[in-house]
Amino acid sequence: xxxxxxxxxxxxxxxxxxxxxxxxxxxxxxxxxxxxxxxxxxxxxxxxxxxxxxxxxxxxxxxxxxxxxxxxxxxxxxxxxxxxxxxxxxxxxxxxxxxxxxxxxxxxxxxxxxx
Numbered sequence: 001x002x003x004x005x006x007x008x009x010x011x012x013x014x015x016x017x018x019x020x021x022x023x024x025x026x027x028x029x030x031x032x033x034x035x036x037x038x039x040x041x042x043x044x045x046x047x048x049x050x051x052x053x054x055x056x057x058x059x060x061x062x063x064x065x066x067x068x069x070x071x072x073x074x075x076x077x078x079x080x081x082x083x084x085x086x087x088x089x090x091x092x093x094x095x096x097x098x099x100x101x102x103x104x105x106x107x108x109x110x111x112x113x114x115x
Contacts, residue, residue: 035083035084035085036062036077036079036085037059038113039077039085039087039113040057040059040062040064040077041112042109042112042113043064043075043077043087043105043109043112044057044064045108045112046105046108046109046111046112047064047066047073047075047105047108049108049111049112050068050101050104050105050108051068052066052067052068052073052101052105053066053067053068054066055067062076062077062078062079063075063076063077064076064077068091068094068096068101069094069095069096070093071091071092071093071094071095071096071101072091072092072093073089073090073091073094073101073105074088074089074090074091075087075088075089075090075105076088076090087109089101089102089105089106089109090102091105
């Protein structure tokens with residue numbers, strides 16, 4: 001074969017190989033729970049971790065109500081405009097101190113959220 005023929009053959013071979021592309025299917029992970037659902041579950045489990053007897057848990061309104069040692073406990077989850085969730089722990093009649101019941105709930109919630 002002549003040099004010109006070899007060069008032409010090599011260029012044709014290179015051109016055909018550059019057109020070969022293999023596409024591999026990608027898998028997308030299944031979507032997890034929403035930020036609100038994850039926060040609600042963490043708050044409900046934090047209440048259980050802190051010894052609160054939950055009497056009502058309404059996911060639609062974002063309100064968890066219970067009691068511990070006779071003190072009323074309310075946990076409110078509020079959806080923010082940016083998609084985040086604000087959580088509020090209230091136990092005004094609790095006599096628990098160091099940490100207070102609200103602080104204990106907050107610590108348990110943070111732990112449940114992996115923070």
